[in-house]
Amino acid sequence: MKHENSPGFPTTVDEARALARDIKAARAKRTPWWKIGEHLSISRIEAIRLAHSLDEVLDEMRGTSNDSTGTQAAQNGHDVVASLLSDTV
Structure with a gap:
């Protein structure tokens, strides 16, 4: 379910990069x-x-x-997130 004030997902690379920077900075602070x-x-x-x-x-x-270790770790992370999201949706 979408939040009522949701701006939606980014439509340009610049918007995506700006959001990625915001999220990265927030996660670095353990927000x-x-x-x-x-x-x-x-x-x-x-x-x-x-x-x-x-x-x-x-x-x-x-x-x-994208070395093999990074790719495998990313795939494992995506699998975990996908299983969590499928349980909540």
Whole structure:
């Protein structure tokens, strides 16, 4: 379910990068997902989904390569999130 004040997902690369920076900075400060969602005027689940949809942008910002370890860790993370989200939807 979408938050009533949700701005929706980013439509341009610049918007995606701006949101990715905001989320990255908030998570670096260990800000809880609900608070990130509140700041972005979206629900907690939508904030988590948005963060995971921006993985490529975050990887680009970090300058990481897609080595086998990173790819496997990312896949494991996506599997866990997918199972959690399927339980809540």
